Amino acid sequence: xxxxxxxxxxxxxxxxxxxxxxxxxxxxxxxxxxxxxxxxxxxxxxxxxxxxxxxxxxxxxxxxxxxxxxxxxxxxxxxxxxxxxxxxxxxxxxxxxxxxxxxxxxxxxxxxxxxxxxxxxxxxxxxxxxxxxxxxxxxxxxxxxxxxxxxxxxxxxxxxxxxxxxxxxxxxxxxxxxxxxxxxxxxxxxxxxxxxxxxxxxxxxxxxxxxxxxxxxxxxxxxxxxxxxxxxxxxxxxxxxxxxxxxxxxxxxxxxxxxxxxxxxxxxxxxxxxxxxxxxxxxxxxxxxxxxxxxxxxxxxxxxxxxxxxxxxxxxxxxxxxxxxxxxxxxxxxxxxxxxxxxxxxxxxxxxxxxxxxxxxxxxxxxxxxxxxxxxxxxxxxxxxxxxxxxxxxxxxxxxxxxxxxxxxxxxxxxxxxxxxxxxxxxxxxxxxxxxxxxxxxxxxxxxxxxxxxxxxxxxxxxxxxxxxxxxxxxxxxxxxxxxxxxxxxxxxxxxxxxxxxxxxxxxxxxxxxxxxxxxxxxxxxxxxxxxxxxxxxxxxxxxxxxxxxxxxxxxxxxxxxxxxxxxxxxxxxxxxxxxxxxxxxxxxx
Ligand SMILES: Cc1cc2nc3c(=O)[nH]c(=O)nc-3n(C[C@H](O)[C@H](O)[C@H](O)COP(=O)(O)OP(=O)(O)OC[C@H]3O[C@@H](n4cnc5c(N)ncnc54)[C@H](O)[C@@H]3O)c2cc1C
Numbered sequence: 001x002x003x004x005x006x007x008x009x010x011x012x013x014x015x016x017x018x019x020x021x022x023x024x025x026x027x028x029x030x031x032x033x034x035x036x037x038x039x040x041x042x043x044x045x046x047x048x049x050x051x052x053x054x055x056x057x058x059x060x061x062x063x064x065x066x067x068x069x070x071x072x073x074x075x076x077x078x079x080x081x082x083x084x085x086x087x088x089x090x091x092x093x094x095x096x097x098x099x100x101x102x103x104x105x106x107x108x109x110x111x112x113x114x115x116x117x118x119x120x121x122x123x124x125x126x127x128x129x130x131x132x133x134x135x136x137x138x139x140x141x142x143x144x145x146x147x148x149x150x151x152x153x154x155x156x157x158x159x160x161x162x163x164x165x166x167x168x169x170x171x172x173x174x175x176x177x178x179x180x181x182x183x184x185x186x187x188x189x190x191x192x193x194x195x196x197x198x199x200x201x202x203x204x205x206x207x208x209x210x211x212x213x214x215x216x217x218x219x220x221x222x223x224x225x226x227x228x229x230x231x232x233x234x235x236x237x238x239x240x241x242x243x244x245x246x247x248x249x250x251x252x253x254x255x256x257x258x259x260x261x262x263x264x265x266x267x268x269x270x271x272x273x274x275x276x277x278x279x280x281x282x283x284x285x286x287x288x289x290x291x292x293x294x295x296x297x298x299x300x301x302x303x304x305x306x307x308x309x310x311x312x313x314x315x316x317x318x319x320x321x322x323x324x325x326x327x328x329x330x331x332x333x334x335x336x337x338x339x340x341x342x343x344x345x346x347x348x349x350x351x352x353x354x355x356x357x358x359x360x361x362x363x364x365x366x367x368x369x370x371x372x373x374x375x376x377x378x379x380x381x382x383x384x385x386x387x388x389x390x391x392x393x394x395x396x397x398x399x400x401x402x403x404x405x406x407x408x409x410x411x412x413x414x415x416x417x418x419x420x421x422x423x424x425x426x427x428x429x430x431x432x433x434x435x436x437x438x439x440x441x442x443x444x445x446x447x448x449x450x451x452x453x454x455x456x457x458x459x460x461x462x463x464x465x466x467x468x469x470x471x472x473x474x475x476x477x478x479x480x481x482x483x484x485x486x487x488x489x490x491x492x493x494x495x496x497x498x499x500x501x502x503x504x505x506x507x508x509x510x511x512x513x514x515x516x517x518x519x520x521x522x523x524x525x526x527x528x529x530x531x532x533x534x535x536x537x538x539x540x541x542x543x544x545x546x547x548x549x550x551x552x553x554x555x556x557x558x559x560x561x562x563x564x565x566x567x568x569x570x571x572x573x574x575x576x577x578x579x580x581x582x583x584x585x586x587x588x589x590x
Contacts, residue, residue, distance in 0.1 A: 002311045003419040006045025006114045009549060010356060012038060014363050017537040017545070027374040037107070044111045047087060048118035056119045059260020060423045064201065067423040071200040076121060081155070081203045081302040089115070090126050090155040093499045094133060098149035103372070105292070109299065109366035113359065116303035120427050121260030121562045125158055125198045131293050132159020132210050134309035136229070139277035139285045147235055150210055157231075161293075162193040162266060163286070170440050172212065172283070179228055179273065180215040189213055189230055189273040192250070192265065195434075199264025200232075200249035204234050206241060207232040209266065211273060218280035227282035247270040257369035259296040268359040286503030290435075291388050295365055297435040298391040298481045301399030301428065302358035308406035308424035309351040315410050316344050324475070337408065346563075347409055351402045357527035358395045358554075360534055361492070367392055367571040382457040383464075387526065393441035394523025396431035405430040440514060445517035446500060458497060465490045465529055472536060481554075484530040485561040489525045492568035496521060496575045503578065514575035519573035526563045531557035 012034065015021050021032045037160035055076045062074040084090055093108030096098025108130075115123045133152040136144055151157040168174035177191025189211055193199075200207065207229040218224025234242040277285040316339040321329065324340035338344045365384055372381035403424040407414035414421040432438050450458050469483045470492075496518055504511035535557045538550040 001057060002053070002075040002307070002423075003314075004049060004118050004307050004310060005361075006023075006041060006048055006117075007306065008038065008045055009546075010042045010359065011041055011110050011113075011363075013534075013537070013549075013553070014360055015106075015110070018360065018534055019106075019363060019367055021367075024333050024367075025375070026104065026370050028102065029370070032104070032107065037110075040103075040107065041114065042108060043087075044089070044114045044221035047083065047089065048114045052115060052118035052122055055080055055122060056262070057423065059119065059121050059421050060257075060420075060426075061259070064252050064262035066200075066249060066262075069248060071202065071252055071264070073201050073247060073262065074202055074260050077260065078203055080122065081125065082312070084115075084126060087157050088558060091138050091153045094130075094153040095137060095149070098133075098137075098145070099153045104367075104370045106363060106366040106370055108210055109295070109362060112296065113299055113306070113362070116300050119260070120304055121258040124258065124261045125201065125203055126155060127296055128161060128198050129155055129157075129159040131161055131289055131296075132208055134289050134292055135210055135227070135285060136276065137494065138289070140229075140267075144229065144274070144276065148229070148301075151206070151239075152208065156204060157208055158198060158201070158204040158209060160196050160198055160266075161208045162196050162199075162211040162230075162276040164193060164195045166192065166194055167306070170437065172225065174214060175214055175225060177211065177268065177275050179215040179226060181215065182272075185274075187213075187273045187275065188270045189227060189228055189247075189268045190270055191268050193268070194265050196264045196266045197251065197261055198431065199262060199266045200252075201262050205233075206235070210249060211268065212282050212286065213273075214277075215279060222283045224280055225282040226279050227276045227285045227529050229274040229276050230268065230271050234272060249400065255430075257423065257429055262450065270571045277522050279314050281327055291369060291384055293371070294388045294392040294435055294441075295362065297431050298358075298365075298388075298393075298395040299362050300431040301396035302362065302402075303353050303399075304397040304424050304428040304431075305402035306353060306355045306359075308421065308428075309348070309355055309401040311421060311424075312406035312409035313339075314349065315413075320520035344409060345537075347405045349559045349563070351405055353531075353556045353564065354402050354491075354527070356534075356556060357530050357560055357577065358399070358551065360530035361387075361391060361526050362397070371476065379460060381438060383452060383460055386445075386452070386457040386461060387522075389436075389441040389445040389449060390519055390522045390526060392435065393438040393445075393519045394526075396428070397438055397520070397524070400425070400428045400432055438519075442515040442519040443512065445519050445522070447512050450497060450500065462490065462494060465525070468532065475536075475537065475539070478532070478535055479547070481529075481558050482535045482561055485565050486525070486528045486532050489528050489568040490570040493518075493521050496572050499576055507579060509583055513579040517571040517574045521568040524565050524571075525566050528561060 021029045059074045065072045091100040092102045093105050096102040136148050141585050179187040179189050211228045211230050212225050214224045214228045226555045236242040246269045248267050250267045252262040319338045320335040329336045329340050368380045368384040371377045388447050407421050407425050411422050472478050500511045538553045540551050
């Protein structure tokens with residue numbers, strides 16, 4: 001069976017050596033001293049290792065079962081959910097006004113990684129609840145906040161997001177679910193939503209569905225869409241639970257992975273709902289939460305890869321096959337461990353350098369969200385909105401690749417189900433699809449985010465990279481191994497952006513055909529920037545810190561710069577080949 005240990009030391013390095021949180025002017029960061037964050041992360045690690053990780057395989061094997069309209073989660077999930085609630089883990093970064101602990105989103109993100117690595121499917125019940133909490137907190141009336149937020153923060157009630165319909169996934173303008181206004185100010189919601197994560201289950205006494213639907217007078221396409229609160233049980237004045245609402249689960253989907261999370265068809269048969277935010281502005285309301293939600297999915301990409309990597313690393317140390325070509329390392333045994341072989345090392349280095357780089361990128365993005373929300377910093381908000389499609393698309397695609405690489409280290413023993421490794425591959429796959437499929441993230445990046453506010457945010461990103469390089473160029477060790485490769489990658493990305501600017505107006509397909517490559521080259525460059533920053537911090541701490549740990553950090557960073565970052569040149573060449581090679585065949589020739 002697989003195992004998991006929280007990477008507390010790596011997280012502490014990011015929080016204190018790289019981001020230097022206690023020196024930050026963001027509200028609440030000064031309180032995040034080393035002993036406090038170590039205590040929180042270590043405790044979260046214990047819950048992850050002792051409670052959540054042992055349920056990962058159970059969730060995968062047993063899955064969720066629908067019987068007589070009730071969905072049963074896998075054995076042990078209910079008790080584990082209670083542990084999360086009583087430990088206050090569901091309330092960590094929520095507003096104290098509603099029972100939360102008020103910690104920055106950065107801490108919620110670090111702890112979230114630990115829980116997702118241990119059991120992604122389980123953590124989704126709480127993750128979606130946090131999404132509903134954020135939507136109601138941002139767009140709800142005072143009464144809605146008072147009614148729903150304390151219950152969602154405590155996870156006594158859980159939340160869902162209902163966008164998708166059978167004929168309407170990416171293109172939400174095709175939505176058919178209707179909302180008819182009633183005399184008392186409520187709406188009657190009618191329609192079918194599919195693929196709704198945590199749509200029905202037995203972990204909470206009520207489920208608060210946030211449902212996108214079309215109300216009269218809004219016009220065609222996405223403009224007419226509004227967002228509604230539709231509780232499973234209606235809530236009486238005073239907060240007690242009332243009648244069952246007309247929303248039922250039609251089916252629990254059989255699927256490739258995350259079996260422990262109930263993916264439901266939800267039928268709304270004139271269910272009572274209340275408008276959340278402004279009428280016909282539902283898409284805007286959804287979009288304000290998307291940075292947080294997409295960061296959460298991008299996190300799933302590397303968090304599952306981290307768990308897979310940990311298990312590949314232990315297997316590579318234990319499994320005896322072949323001999324080291326430079327001389328036996330286990331001369332008294334029948335063979336050497338896999339880890340002596342350079343190709344296994346390559347695979348482990350790919351995994352390690354990706355996971356640690358992606359963690360740094362995600363923590364940085366979470367800190368930008370804190371800066372924008374807590375300090376009202378528009379530049380931070382602009383930067384994070386540019387980078388979120390990169391973080392989501394790049395990290396989930398690479399995260400899946402790394403889970404496959406980890407499985408490959410196990411050879412055939414990773415493919416059969418006995419050892420639990422194939423679950424990482426199956427679970428990681430969905431993160432590439434939901435919360436906007438990755439091809440669509442790339443379109444969002446190139447079609448919307450690059451030109452947003454006159455291209456101000458992408459220019460700010462290029463400036464940030466340039467300034468970091470300039471400020472540190474005098475450091476010879478940093479320059480050769482880290483800054484020069486970063487400069488080259490950044491130039492490739494700028495050349496690609498220039499190609500889009502020069503060609504997109506007259507040949508829109510030239511930009512669209514290159515959008516996916518652009519997302520990947522941006523991702524590599526972000527991780528290159530993260531590794532350069534981590535290298536700077538590692539050199540700075542070398543005299544006082546754990547030299548073995550810091551030396552390993554530097555070697556891992558050098559690997560990324562030498563072996564991964566040069567991919568930007570290939571992506572640039574693809575982009576500059578334009579749309580012709582992609583669109584050469586007529587549709588009927590496929
Ligand atoms: C396990 C699971 C859980 C989910 N949870 C939820 C949930 O909780 N709530 C919810 O509302 N939904 C949920 N979803 C739905 C998910 O968000 C959608 O499946 C996803 O957004 C893609 O929509 P689709 O499947 O209809 O694909 P489509 O929109 O049909 O897209 C198919 C493919 O075409 C590509 N594509 C589409 N349009 C374009 C374009 N204009 N240009 C280029 N490429 C394009 C896409 O990238 C994709 O690769 C879940 C799905 C699954 C499988």
